[in-house]
Amino acid sequence: MDARPLRVVCYVNQYFGTLGGEDRAGLGPQAMEGAVGSARAVQQALGEAGTVVATLACGDNYAAEQPERAVAELVRLVAAAGPDLVIAGPAFLAGRYGVACGALCAAVQAELKIPAVTGMHAENPGVELYRRQVHIVSTGGEAARMGDEARRLVALGLTLARGETPGAPAVEGYFPRGVTRNVVTAASAAERATAMLLDKLAGRPFASEVPRPAFPAVPAPRLVKTLEGATIALVTDGGLVPRGNPDGVEPLNATRYGAYSIEGKTGLDAAQYDNPHRGYDTSWVKQDPHRLVPVDVARELEQQGAIGKLHETVYSTVGVATTLAHSARMGREIADKLREAGVDAVILTST
Amino acid sequence: MPRYTTAAMRLELRWSDVEEVAAAAATWLVGARLEVDLDALRALLAADARLGAVRLDLVHPGERVRIGRVFDVIAPRARLDGEDFPGVLGAVARAGDGRTLALAGVAVVATDQQTDNVGTLAVIDMAGPTAALSAFGSTHNLVISAWPAPGAGRSDYLAAVRLAALKAAVHLARAAGEREPDRVEVFALPPSPRVPAECAHLPRVAYVFQIHSHQRPTGLDEGILYGDPVRRMLPTIVHPNEVLDGAVLRGFMGRSVTTWAIQNHPVIRALYARHGRALWFAGVVVTVAQATEPERVRSAFLAAGLVAHALGADGAVLTKIGGGAPHVDMAQAAAQCEALGVKTTVVVEDMSTDGSAEGMLLFDLPGVDAMVNVGSSQEPLTLPPMDRVVGADDLVPRLQGQTRATYGTLCGAIEQVGATRVMAEVR
Numbered sequence: 001m002d003a004r005p006l007r008v009v010c011y012v013n014q015y016f017g018t019l020g021g022e023d024r025a026g027l028g029p030q031a032m033e034g035a036v037g038s039a040r041a042v043q044q045a046l047g048e049a050g051t052v053v054a055t056l057a058c059g060d061n062y063a064a065e066q067p068e069r070a071v072a073e074l075v076r077l078v079a080a081a082g083p084d085l086v087i088a089g090p091a092f093l094a095g096r097y098g099v100a101c102g103a104l105c106a107a108v109q110a111e112l113k114i115p116a117v118t119g120m121h122a123e124n125p126g127v128e129l130y131r132r133q134v135h136i137v138s139t140g141g142e143a144a145r146m147g148d149e150a151r152r153l154v155a156l157g158l159t160l161a162r163g164e165t166p167g168a169p170a171v172e173g174y175f176p177r178g179v180t181r182n183v184v185t186a187a188s189a190a191e192r193a194t195a196m197l198l199d200k201l202a203g204r205p206f207a208s209e210v211p212r213p214a215f216p217a218v219p220a221p222r223l224v225k226t227l228e229g230a231t232i233a234l235v236t237d238g239g240l241v242p243r244g245n246p247d248g249v250e251p252l253n254a255t256r257y258g259a260y261s262i263e264g265k266t267g268l269d270a271a272q273y274d275n276p277h278r279g280y281d282t283s284w285v286k287q288d289p290h291r292l293v294p295v296d297v298a299r300e301l302e303q304q305g306a307i308g309k310l311h312e313t314v315y316s317t318v319g320v321a322t323t324l325a326h327s328a329r330m331g332r333e334i335a336d337k338l339r340e341a342g343v344d345a346v347i348l349t350s351t
Numbered sequence: 352m353p354r355y356t357t358a359a360m361r362l363e364l365r366w367s368d369v370e371e372v373a374a375a376a377a378t379w380l381v382g383a384r385l386e387v388d389l390d391a392l393r394a395l396l397a398a399d400a401r402l403g404a405v406r407l408d409l410v411h412p413g414e415r416v417r418i419g420r421v422f423d424v425i426a427p428r429a430r431l432d433g434e435d436f437p438g439v440l441g442a443v444a445r446a447g448d449g450r451t452l453a454l455a456g457v458a459v460v461a462t463d464q465q466t467d468n469v470g471t472l473a474v475i476d477m478a479g480p481t482a483a484l485s486a487f488g489s490t491h492n493l494v495i496s497a498w499p500a501p502g503a504g505r506s507d508y509l510a511a512v513r514l515a516a517l518k519a520a521v522h523l524a525r526a527a528g529e530r531e532p533d534r535v536e537v538f539a540l541p542p543s544p545r546v547p548a549e550c551a552h553l554p555r556v557a558y559v560f561q562i563h564s565h566q567r568p569t570g571l572d573e574g575i576l577y578g579d580p581v582r583r584m585l586p587t588i589v590h591p592n593e594v595l596d597g598a599v600l601r602g603f604m605g606r607s608v609t610t611w612a613i614q615n616h617p618v619i620r621a622l623y624a625r626h627g628r629a630l631w632f633a634g635v636v637v638t639v640a641q642a643t644e645p646e647r648v649r650s651a652f653l654a655a656g657l658v659a660h661a662l663g664a665d666g667a668v669l670t671k672i673g674g675g676a677p678h679v680d681m682a683q684a685a686a687q688c689e690a691l692g693v694k695t696t697v698v699v700e701d702m703s704t705d706g707s708a709e710g711m712l713l714f715d716l717p718g719v720d721a722m723v724n725v726g727s728s729q730e731p732l733t734l735p736p737m738d739r740v741v742g743a744d745d746l747v748p749r750l751q752g753q754t755r756a757t758y759g760t761l762c763g764a765i766e767q768v769g770a771t772r773v774m775a776e777v778r
Contacts, residue, residue, distance in 0.1 A: 132707075166778075168776055168778065169777070176708070176777050177778055178707055178708040178777065179707060179708065179777070179778055180701050180703060180706055180707070180708055180711060180727055180730075180775040180776065180777055180778070181706075181730070181775065181776055182726045182727055182730045182773050182774070182775055182776075183774055183775075183776045184484070184772050184773060185772050185773075185774045186772070187772070188617050188621075188769055188770055188771060188772050189617070189698050189724065189725045189766075189770075189771055190617030190618040190620070190621045190668075190768070190769030190770065191617070191621050191769075192723045192774075193618065193621075193668050193696045193697075193698050193723040193769060194556075194618070194622060194625065194630075194696075196721050196723060197556065197667075197694065197696040197721065198554070198625070198629055198630060198666075200666070200694045200695075200696065201554045201556075201665055201666045201694050202554075206721055208720060208721050208722045208723075209722055209774060209775075209776075210699060210701070210712055210722040210777075211708055211711070211777060212712065212715050212720065213709055213711070213712050213715050215715055253704045279566065279674065279675055279676065280566055280642060280676065281565070281566060281567060281568055281642055283568075320674070320675055321674070321675060321702070321704045322704070323703070323704050323705045323707070323710055324709050324710050325705070325707075
């Protein structure tokens with residue numbers, strides 16, 4: 001065991017720092033020696049395990065109206081106190097306070113590499129904003145059980161300060177951060193699946209081990225023109241790239257896409273294209289790229305006048321093991337470029 | 352009821368516990384000590400014209416050894432009343448009925464000495480914390496390193512490597528010979544509709560076993576179901592004993608499933624363990640993950656039809672093999688089951704490539720709400736330094752020291768058919 005007692009810095013708002021009510025909400029960041037206000041509950045929960053060396057306070061309005069400046073100032077005060085752990089709040093249902101707690105903890109972790117923990121009520125907007133980055137202990141809406149809640153914050157904070165990995169959210173009482181981590185279970189996946197099925201069959205409650213994704217429904221927009229007057233673009237996540245893959249589109253987990261001109265082409269010459277996609281058997285597409293990107297047919301339709309115009313740029317990426325974040329970003333960027341170019345509709349071929 | 356008797360399948364796995372494996376002048380089992388004539392076995396395996404040099408290594412639990420270039424793992428089995436690994440090693444004939452010799456505590460590890468794309472291959476650690484994550488860290492392993500004969504193509508080579516491993520698995524199990532087994536495990540399931548009155552109230556549960564993914568087409572010699580490369584396979588019903596007894600082998604694709612896990616199939620075992628008590632095991636439907644949407648849809652409703660209409664199941668467990676397309680294929684089959692009123696649980700891998708819970712699944716289908724997971728194969732894992740590397744001479748500099756890898760690299764840590772105890776937890 002490390003003999004040195006843990007140095008803890010607490011963060012509170014003007015109210016929980018006993019500096020005043022709403023009239024003092026414009027107060028700027030300041031450091032007070034030792035445990036002040038609600039930080040005293042933290043000191044009590046720490047007992048012999050650590051010492052609150054400083055209590056930082058900031059007015060709710062100051063933090064909410066100039067968040068970047070407030071956080072930067074507070075981070076400097078934290079750095080000056082040199083703690084092993086930062087405990088912010090608990091903020092309960094106080095929205096401005098909760099957001100400030102989350103922002104400070106996130107910044108302290110990222111910039112100072114010091115573990116930080118906070119606590120608030122599920123409906124505090126700080127939860128949704130910061131639960132992915134910060135361990136946020138779930139508390140009641142009001143400060144009625146401050147002692148108990150401070151103890152839970154401190155317990156989780158001590159775990160983090162020791163460099164240990166906290167247990168599951170439900171066990172430790174913090175909001176799921178939405179990150180996954182491999183653990184070893186007592187029963188095999190097959191045994192758990194069988195037990196879960198029997199629960200489901202009997203109408204008993206069961207806890208799925210995977211949250212269902214909340215994919216937002218995207219309604220297809222209506223084409224307000226006739227096809228004869230519309231500009232149509234071809235887009236694919238099937239991985240077609242010019243030979244040599246000039247944009248380095250990754251074979252899986254792609255972060256890049258390419259924009260390839262088909263100007264003056266009535267079709268795609270297989271010899272000039274390649275396909276790095278590692279999620280499906282690409283041999284048929286390599287043999288004839290039109291199986292994925294139908295430039296040949298689209299040109300015919302253009303010449304016949306069935307469509308107004310074929311957009312001269314094809315966008316292509318590899319859609320396999322791509323993160324949701326990169327998929328959404330690439331989709332947005334491609335859509336923006338298509339809109340700017342006056343494209344009315346897209347044929348998106350997926351594999 | 353004579354018809355009942357003839358149609359019933361009864362598999363006896365006659366287990367011998369092995370606690371020690373050693374090279375010797377003859378292959379036989381003395382007590383719990385398996386002695387192996389490595390020279391004779393090497394000569395047997397090297398007789399395949401597709402192979403050049405063959406090397407055999409014995410490695411043991413607790414040794415500071417890392418096995419590299421791992422391609423597949425086979426459980427030692429030898430059938431006393433039929434063909435071994437029918438359709439691949441033995442002639443095509445039904446498996447799953449009769450007596451089969453089985454060795455506990457021993458595995459045959461096949462390595463792939465041909466590919467330069469070593470990222471697709473796995474490792475096995477025999478000591479340290481990573482050994483505890485895999486079943487193969489605590490078995491005595493016969494490691495086969497076989498190099499291709501000049502001119503041997505990829506598919507020919509892999510078929511030869513697997514055949515060598517199957518031959519070795521049979522050879523070792525035969526060492527148990529006539530001796531009394533330490534344990535006899537009996538798997539007996541009457542024809543699906545014949546439920547005794549006292550069990551009629553139990554929910555009927557089927558298992559939908561995806562045995563291959565057509566993300567990559569199979570080679571001609573890539574026997575998966577009774578030697579068939581399952582290229583045009585539609586969902587079909589098999590008896591669970593057939594799976595346990597060598598009718599289904601893993602294809603040549605990738606990691607995160609071994610033939611060993613299929614021979615000891617954890618879902619089939621779990622359903623058998625509760626059969627007649629908490630559920631009635633209605634049967635197994637084998638499927639393949641399809642490459643195109645019409646094939647996927649067709650396969651999904653045909654599989655669900657077999658589960659609901661032919662097996663009359665109330666519930667089904669589903670597993671997948673491979674990556675994203677098989678994951679969605681399985682979910683579509685589960686959704687089709689749910690649409691027919693069959694409750695399902697699916698065993699998924701955490702598909703997230705950035706460790707975010709949002710990316711764990713590639714589907715959200717009605718009724719598919721009960722999911723168990725076998726962990727994230729992408730999560731980083733540090734492999735501790737070892738004293739020796741076996742099966743991958745060319746990779747010693749890369750594999751002997753402390754190595755940064757992923758869970759998917761460690762053979763047996765993630766078994767998509769559900770053998771694993773690794774689970775991705777949302778935090």
